[in-house]
Amino acid sequence: MTDAFLTFVADGPDRRPRDCRDPSWITARLHARDARVLPVWRDRNLVLPATDERGPAALALAGDHARGTLHLADEIVYLGERDAVHWFAADLSAREGPDLTPILGRAEIADLRDIGQLMEPFEAILLARARGVLYWHRRNRFCGACGSPTDSEQGGLTRRCRNSACGLEHFPRVDPAVLVHVTRPGPEGGACLLARQPTWPAGLYSCVAGFVEPGETLEQCVRREVREETGIEVGEVTYAASQPWPFPSSLMIGFTAVARTTRLAIDTDEIEDARWVTRARFDRLADLGIRLPRRGTMARILIGQWLDTSAAPPYPSA
Ligand SMILES: [Zn+2]
Known part of the structure; x- marks a missing residue:
């Protein structure tokens, strides 16, 4: 029996945590030509269907498509950099399905569990990170200690409680x-x-x-x-x-x-x-x-x- 390899174990992009402490650095990367945006909708990823030559592929938006998607997003997280391309995940979960039509084009909304093993390994881990980190953000909008709202910091690496008397920093949970x-x-x-x-x-x-x-x-x-x-x-x-x-x-x-x-x-x-x-x-x-x-x-x-x-x-x- 040949079962190929584990899915989702490829090296991901470089998270660059030191750069992420500077909000202006994140903003500059987000609006640069080398930014790519991966939309996520309700724990599902947007992917281009498989062709004869390749398996399913990540829908990676650039330019005007990326900007239009960011405009609709409730949360934007920096995933990291590879080969001078900076990857972001955008959470569109608050939008209704028809709102996604202009973004989708030929793409489909897919459950990564079903297609991850068919994808190019780097794209699979990109989509896994995007889905996982946005899931955490959506469920940690309020501080578990005092109940106040929290805000994303460091490009989405952490969230911090808005209540100055608390100020608790929350880290993604695994x-x-x-x-x-x-x-x-x-x-x-x-x-x-x-x-x-x-x-x-x-x-x-x-x-x-x-x-x-x-x-x-x-x-x-x-x-x-x-x-x-x-x-x-x-x-x-x-x-x-x-x-x-x-x-x-x-x-x-x-x-x-x-x-x-x-x-x-x-x-x-x-x-x-x-x-x-x-x-x-x-x-x-x-x-x-x-x-x-x-x-x-x-x-x-x-x-x-x-x-x-x-x-x-x-x-x-x-
Ligand atoms: Zn708090």
């Missing part, structure tokens, strides 16, 4: 989540643990995953999630890779683990089903009514690596 590929040795090449949540599309199974809780290490989180959801105890836990997952605001941290027990005790409040699937049976998953997560996801990569243990790790190893 929620760490673990995903673990659990295996056990045995006949038919050993087996791996697949589980599904009741809200998922029919037949979709994946690795066990869950959010890290306060006061918990990543390894403890892995053991707890596997135990709580499936009743399985795991031994050694090994880090594999991490992946930004801005749907809406996670960092997915992938692990592999070897089971010390094999008897399943499923918590049906958390998951709908969990199964051991032997390596030999992966050739006929459809017969089992199982389909795997889409390409480019952490689960798919870890499963694929286990099935093809002779292959090099399909994620950055350095």
